[in-house]
Amino acid sequence: MSETLRENALLRDTHDPLAKLRGKFVLDEETVYLDGNSLGALPAHVPDRMADVITREWGRLRIRSWDESGWWTAPERIGDRIAPLVGAAPGRIVVSDSTSVNVFKAVVAATRLSTDDRDEILVDATTFPTDGYIAESAARMTGRRIVPVAPADLADAAGPRTAAALVNHVDFRTGRLHDLPGTTAALHAAGALAIWDLCHSAGALPVGLDEHGVDLAVGCTYKYLNGGPGSPAYLYVAERHQAAFDSPLPGWNSHADPFGMTPGYAAAEGAARGRVGTPDILSMLALESALDVWDGVAVEDVRAKSLALTDFFEECVAAYVPAGRVASLTPRAHSERGSQVALRCAEAPAVMAELIRRGVVGDLRRPDVLRFGFTPLYVGFADAERAARILAEVLAEIPAEAPAPQASEVRREAAPDLDS
Known part of the structure; x- marks a missing residue:
């Protein structure tokens, strides 16, 4: 045998x-x-790219690299490279911060996109623990309550009090793939928003964020996307929500005029609203280089x-x-x-x-x-x-x-x- x-x-x-x-x-x-x-x-090619980033872009160009080497536009540029891997159009993903931070942004923003009488946040009962911790904190801050629900039961659990649901696309323990299209449609039918954690699916299988009408999504880049230890995560905001997306972490990087240094906050347009502070450029550019292996590769x-x-x-x-x-x-x-x-x-x-x-x-x-x-x-x-x-x-x-x-x-x- x-x-x-x-x-x-x-x-x-x-x-x-x-x-x-x-x-x-x-x-x-x-x-x-x-x-x-x-x-x-x-x-294999990433070390040479990072040597150039460190010795030339940081070592010789220094501050000029924010413009001349494209450091400033990296979060959106790299987001556009991840987009086809998860079924999103350009301009809907920004690479920034960690998955945990992006979960917080997404959950709070979802409640702000909802109405006050929707006081429940459904959470995948099999979720990765941090998602549950973050959701509970977001619920306390926004006056909502957490309702743990098995992913298969989300369609029946969603109702007129549901603001949003936070669901893992793939269970981190068992490898079970949950029904993103069906669950998203059921949540929408109940008037709720769908937030998906793609950490264990992006780069492994087709996701179809735009096709299936997902509202918000987050994911890491150090697993199937091979971005390196602690590489930055990403946040997806559906185009229909971008104008009203209200991040709980407004920072100078997401300001409409970041170098104006004005005391009042005015949000940038589009996915850039998901930015907060200065990007981690070394990890960001290692991720960008790592994504080269996907050139010409179909997720299917x-x-x-x-x-x-x-x-x-x-x-x-x-x-x-x-x-x-x-x-x-x-x-x-x-x-x-x-x-x-x-x-x-x-x-x-x-x-x-x-x-x-x-x-x-x-x-x-x-x-x-x-x-x-x-x-x-x-x-x-x-x-x-x-x-x-x-x-x-x-x-x-x-x-x-x-x-x-x-x-x-x-x-x-x-x-x-x-x-x-």
Whole structure:
């Protein structure tokens, strides 16, 4: 069986139209890197670009680079490069600050776009914790209350008191893909706004922000977009909301006349309203350079490979790993899957530590989830087969502490209670 799967993997890699992109990243053959959903690999050309930014633009041009090197326009320019990857037209995305800061801007702005009698903010009950923390703080500040709701129940939960809903497009623990078009339409039917967190979907699958009428969206750039550790996040504001978008963090960078230094605030036009203070230029320009790897790449092709990779990895796990040692948290249906596979394993901490020691780098979500992210730009089918084979070897050496639960039990237990 192992030889057949290995031969299958090599054949698939040979015919993979995206395989040539692997050479554009700094990788080593000794490591299977399956943690791009936490930190993307380094595009090989970025160090030379950053050397030029540091030595010439900062070192020699210094302050002149704000104009001559285009530093000032970087947040909107880079936003326009991200736009096609998430299905947005130019002028609707600004790159600025962190995801957390942008979540705060989006949630508060959404309540300001709503009416006072809409006093509820629905929050994805399985959300990444920071989104929940930020939403709760925004609710206290705006006199609203948080209502945690399972993503599948949002359509039924939205009503005349709902101002907005904050939802993760892909669940960070399980890799479950939530229904962005359907949920957005249901929220609009209830008179509410849709705010989507795209951290685990942008760069892995088509999003369709404009097509599906999303109101506001945020996302990071250091995962599937490979922008580097702590690279700046982005904020999407639908064109129909831009004139009324009222940021809770007005700064000199988002002023209509930023160098006028007037005491009164007047907001800039368009997505630039999402800017706040001076941009982090070094990280910003590293991200811009990293986005070069997307030139000529269709997100639809990336999605097709992502689904094929995750299918193949699950096939290899089923073939190699003894029954009962792991249970998949990730939906099998393509319409419900992001670009990762999460496996519930009672011995997960010890297993992941040993996997990393043997060159298979995934990550751990305590207490018992092994998480493997598949970045189609540089992960191949041989990587997936090797990772599953080594996982089986590690599990054969680490005694089972307790039987793994059934998948149905796993999925039922995956949602935290934000009220606790």
